[in-house]
Amino acid sequence: MNVLEAVLRFFEVCAIVYFAVLSLLYSGFAFIGLRAVILESRQTSDTELRDLLERDVFKPVSIIVPAFNEEGSIVAAVRSFITLHYPKFEVIVVSDGSTDGTMDRLIEAFALVEEPRVWARTLPTQPVIRVMRSLREPGLVVAEKENGGKADAVNAGINLARYPLVAPVDSDCLLDAQAILRATRNFVKDDTVIAVGGTVRPLNGATIVDGRPGELHMPRRWVERLQIVEYARAFFLGRAGWSRMGALLIISGAFGIFRRDAVLKVGGLWTQTVGEDMELVMRLHKEFARAGLPHRIVFSPDPICWTEVPADLGSLLKQRSRWHRGLWTNLWRHKDMLGNPRYGRLGMFAVPYFWLFEGLGPVVEVLGFISLLVSAALGILDMEVFWLFLSLAVLHGMVLSQVAAGVEAMLLQRYSSASDRFILFAASLVEFLGFHQLVALERFFATFQTGRRRRDWGVIPRAGIHSVSVSGSSHVRQHSDR
Amino acid sequence: MWRRYGDVTFAIIFAVAISLEAIPLSFLTWTLAARLFGHPGGAGLGSILLGAVGAAAAALILVTTYVLTYAHMSARHERTRAEERQAWVGRWLDILSGSEPEPAGTLDPEGVEALLALRETLRGSESTRIAELLERHGAIRRLERSAGHGRVGGRLDAIVALSNARIPSALLTLVNGVYDSNQLISVASARAAARTLARVEDLFDRDRGATALARAMEAQELPYGIVEEVVVLSEHAASSLIAVLLLHDRPRAPTVRAAIDGIGRLKLLSFAEEVVPFLGHADDEVRAAALRAVSRLGFLPESSHGHVISALTDEVDFIRIHATAAARLLPLPQALALLTERLGDRSWWVRRAAADALVSLGPAGLAHLGRAAREHPDRFARDMAEQALRDQVSNLVRAVVG
Numbered sequence: 001m002n003v004l005e006a007v008l009r010f011f012e013v014c015a016i017v018y019f020a021v022l023s024l025l026y027s028g029f030a031f032i033g034l035r036a037v038i039l040e041s042r043q044t045s046d047t048e049l050r051d052l053l054e055r056d057v058f059k060p061v062s063i064i065v066p067a068f069n070e071e072g073s074i075v076a077a078v079r080s081f082i083t084l085h086y087p088k089f090e091v092i093v094v095s096d097g098s099t100d101g102t103m104d105r106l107i108e109a110f111a112l113v114e115e116p117r118v119w120a121r122t123l124p125t126q127p128v129i130r131v132m133r134s135l136r137e138p139g140l141v142v143a144e145k146e147n148g149g150k151a152d153a154v155n156a157g158i159n160l161a162r163y164p165l166v167a168p169v170d171s172d173c174l175l176d177a178q179a180i181l182r183a184t185r186n187f188v189k190d191d192t193v194i195a196v197g198g199t200v201r202p203l204n205g206a207t208i209v210d211g212r213p214g215e216l217h218m219p220r221r222w223v224e225r226l227q228i229v230e231y232a233r234a235f236f237l238g239r240a241g242w243s244r245m246g247a248l249l250i251i252s253g254a255f256g257i258f259r260r261d262a263v264l265k266v267g268g269l270w271t272q273t274v275g276e277d278m279e280l281v282m283r284l285h286k287e288f289a290r291a292g293l294p295h296r297i298v299f300s301p302d303p304i305c306w307t308e309v310p311a312d313l314g315s316l317l318k319q320r321s322r323w324h325r326g327l328w329t330n331l332w333r334h335k336d337m338l339g340n341p342r343y344g345r346l347g348m349f350a351v352p353y354f355w356l357f358e359g360l361g362p363v364v365e366v367l368g369f370i371s372l373l374v375s376a377a378l379g380i381l382d383m384e385v386f387w388l389f390l391s392l393a394v395l396h397g398m399v400l401s402q403v404a405a406g407v408e409a410m411l412l413q414r415y416s417s418a419s420d421r422f423i424l425f426a427a428s429l430v431e432f433l434g435f436h437q438l439v440a441l442e443r444f445f446a447t448f449q450t451g452r453r454r455r456d457w458g459v460i461p462r463a464g465i466h467s468v469s470v471s472g473s474s475h476v477r478q479h480s481d482r
Numbered sequence: 483m484w485r486r487y488g489d490v491t492f493a494i495i496f497a498v499a500i501s502l503e504a505i506p507l508s509f510l511t512w513t514l515a516a517r518l519f520g521h522p523g524g525a526g527l528g529s530i531l532l533g534a535v536g537a538a539a540a541a542l543i544l545v546t547t548y549v550l551t552y553a554h555m556s557a558r559h560e561r562t563r564a565e566e567r568q569a570w571v572g573r574w575l576d577i578l579s580g581s582e583p584e585p586a587g588t589l590d591p592e593g594v595e596a597l598l599a600l601r602e603t604l605r606g607s608e609s610t611r612i613a614e615l616l617e618r619h620g621a622i623r624r625l626e627r628s629a630g631h632g633r634v635g636g637r638l639d640a641i642v643a644l645s646n647a648r649i650p651s652a653l654l655t656l657v658n659g660v661y662d663s664n665q666l667i668s669v670a671s672a673r674a675a676a677r678t679l680a681r682v683e684d685l686f687d688r689d690r691g692a693t694a695l696a697r698a699m700e701a702q703e704l705p706y707g708i709v710e711e712v713v714v715l716s717e718h719a720a721s722s723l724i725a726v727l728l729l730h731d732r733p734r735a736p737t738v739r740a741a742i743d744g745i746g747r748l749k750l751l752s753f754a755e756e757v758v759p760f761l762g763h764a765d766d767e768v769r770a771a772a773l774r775a776v777s778r779l780g781f782l783p784e785s786s787h788g789h790v791i792s793a794l795t796d797e798v799d800f801i802r803i804h805a806t807a808a809a810r811l812l813p814l815p816q817a818l819a820l821l822t823e824r825l826g827d828r829s830w831w832v833r834r835a836a837a838d839a840l841v842s843l844g845p846a847g848l849a850h851l852g853r854a855a856r857e858h859p860d861r862f863a864r865d866m867a868e869q870a871l872r873d874q875v876s877n878l879v880r881a882v883v884g
Contacts, residue, residue, distance in 0.1 A: 017518070020514075024504055027503060027504065041483065045645070047642060047677075051677075051715060055715065117872075118865040187707070188708075391538075403545055406545065406548065414553075425549070
């Protein structure tokens, strides 16, 4: 056996062990997550929510909507936010140097008037050009500022916020009517909670009625269908599991609620990354742990945010590349947390897991495929082991996806028709037959582009939010081309 | 939001599925790790992988079958249940109006559910009759039994049902639930007990129930938010509950905060004097809660004036914010002077609170704001006064525009 052959054999064995350990861990998280979802589903009853509203036990919220060139969807999104079922909230739209008609649409739709305004400039941001108020909607404030990126826009919104909780929400998202109420419930129940993340579900294919998703239908393209399974797995199993273990590292940038004083304490969002959502959560954990302050950052499966996911493969790959670059930037920035007992389960378990499996996973996967090709070329590939291992990896992924589809089936608002259920089932099978591998390849390349393209958002076409249904693509995503 | 049935079975099926997968995967990891460290032997890689593939395939079939069956069956099941529940609602309304006789024997779950929904909707004598029906048919007894035993999900469902039923005889069971070691059960029981306590008419029973609930919450060290919610939910029984919480031997700071916040939220003026000592409490959060409470009550006992005035210059920002809001209740000339001074506070939030408080004082406050906008020595105070006046104009315009 020559050296190359020995190295290849050694790598293959390592890769199989890596896969087996990852599968075991992920199954464990998934089980913990499923259990958490089941308990959570019983925790908050309709009576409880009604009590909260009727008896004035809630915390006011400032919803912050950063927007960049969103003329197609901004009015529909703002309309959906201002009609949320919540007793006291304001909506702050921050146009981050939009060059299209975003501001004009807002001015026209909500009768905005400019007014000089004083506010606490606690977080440094790019200059705010003007602040406008609506003559029709008392809770709507629109700020126009120079371009500085999504994180900068959110920081400007936090400066303008009047209420103790801030909820950054993407402008291409819709929220369930009770989303804010369900999320803020966590702050009322436990005053050590400093941030709450909700579930994000794909909007594609849904019928939109009065600014809310109505009936759910499977979108036309497989790329969109596959993401429905992916999102269900990531939120209902992954994040629910991490949260249950007290080691949640990510709250989706699409929708999360934070205690304003906590965000101000750590200096707001970091503007030098495309993964500003994860970075903020890591920094909150870190700074609070360092200061010895009791804190909890939790995921709650109930508040649901609907987002339009990329409808074509190219856009999806760009998005995943950005996510992966963001992941590495953040892991590197907070490398002192790795294996550090000072940060408890986070330092000893969550951060090492993210380094080893989320960060390096695509690298191991792609190198694994390369080693297989080399082994095949050298004629040393054991075909039986190859096919068995491939089948095992695919089957394991399918089991987890099916579990996620099962959790989705338990939601009252689910894909209800028999054909949609069958497509969902098929999508969970198809996902691991090429799609997953393509995404892994994109993430593999992204690993090596982290330093060079740290702030590059990329351009992702979106269809925009329309009153009937969402599908197709013609719209430019916010905060692209940075 | 969620279907609350079939989920536990699903979790069990998933547990079986991952166990099926975990055994060969663990064996695979162990064997390969041993080989890496130079200990070959045991079964061949091919046979282990084959076992793992077989196990994963079995797991996939198991989970998929359940998911597809669940999706199909649940839709049918829900249709049937909704129809049955609807039929029961109609039947109960007929029974309540006397046009149909009461059913005999044990009620089915849809019958109980329909009755509970009506108990939430109807008031007065009909609501009392529903409570009697629930008790007479053994529904409350069964719910109490389910609330105390079994798996967490089932217990929570029973507690929520008891919370909707609000039957005084179930109060003791619910208070006992507060002592449960599982915090989910403890919190849900506390809320349900508070809702039930609100329906206890007999004063002696109410005080006894309030005492038991307060003791249970203290023993469990329930968090501030929950205690506050319980106080508010107990409605007209809140006075008894607050009295017990505040009189408790060395009450915890979160409990005191919650009780004081409850006084403010429920506007329990009879407790105004009780709040005063807490205006000088050592704990910042308790002090802030006391200031919030007097502010919400809209009444400052004379003995509290000194506390409020000194809190206006407290080191802690949020104390100054609440003190500023409360200062509007001081005698008018004093309030106007102090609030105008606070317009120049170093904190933006205190300045905002001072401006809002001046607005709430009506024409005199607005006149002071106008003067401050022109003449206040502090630039930030002038800006804030101007901003508050602009907001007033905007509100007026909005009112006119409609």
